[in-house]
Amino acid sequence: MKIKKVCIVGYGSHVEKTIIPSLSIKKKNIKIISSKPAIKNFEIYPNIKTALKKIDKRYVIFNATPPNLHFKTSKLILNMGFNLIIEKPICLNVKQLSKLKMLSNKQGLFIFENMMYFYSDQFLIFKKYILNKSKIDTIKLNFCLPNFNKDSFRSNTNLNSSLLYDVGCYPFSLISYLGFEMKDFNINHRFKNKILNYLNIDFYSKKIKFFVKIGFFRKYENFVEIVYSDKTKVRFNYFFYGKKIKKKNEIILSNMKKKTFIVNENNAFKKIFNFEIKKIERLSKKKIIIAYRYLKMLNRIKKNIKQ
Secondary structure, three states: OEOOOEEEEOOOHHHHHHHHHHOOOOHHHEEEEOOOOOOOOOEEEOOHHHHHHHOOOOOEEEEOOOHHHHHHHHHHHHHOOOOEEEEOOOOOOHHHHHHHHHHHHHHOOOEEEEOHHHHOHHHHHHHHHOOOHHHEEEEEEEEEEOOOOOOOHHHOOOHHHOHHHHOOHHHHHHHHHOOOOOOOEEEEEEEEOOEEEEEEEEEEEOOEEEEEEEEEOOOOEEEEEEEEOOOOEEEEEOOOOOOOEEEEEEEEOOOOOEEEEEEEEOOHHHHHHOOEHHHHHHHHHHHHHHHHHHHHHHHHHHHOOOO
């Protein structure tokens, strides 16, 4: 059985432009919990507790609140007996994640992190290039976004709703998935108007050098680049991107000759919402293990950031 009813907690640009268009269900089966009054075509609930008492348990709740509210709202949703899909990051630390996992197991419910890039067609190709780790010298992960709207939660000076968790969860979830750890690391960061604006981290794991760069810039950057021992480079562009798009990827050989290959990417968000519920339950267990690892890394970084 697939997801047939969805109730979304929180309503912003991402929900409006990405999540709702990715739902292949009837509008009458989409409900929204939000204090924003001007939302058309959907049944709106201003209060989450009232909403969860009224709707039936066949609804899957999609938690689209800011990262610093994920744990509080997710805990409430699970206690009310609903299966849950959570926007990344799933929560902010391993203690919170352990509580959510324990609660979901007790209730017999799933908690699934919406880390959509894992389900892209490009990711399947990427996994083939990463198989022989002994031949890899360096992995670069860049994810830099244009400046955000001042009304966005990203403008919060609290690190729990900052660039670190909202954007950093992408590269570090990939590092976690690949089985690497971050022990000793170098960090360079910058604040702008008391908001974390830039973060650059490098470290070694299993003899591979990692460079992670995240930030808010005018220029959009979103790629993962593998550099092999023979100096060959393979760059996967628009890597942490889930919408339908043509991704132009590059292979730069050791003799500097360049090749390109195209991935006509489908909508990974839509793919997730069309999964069978049994598949979501199976995947959620694997993704929780990945989340444990990447949250430990983000928490270590947080301790080394000075405002």
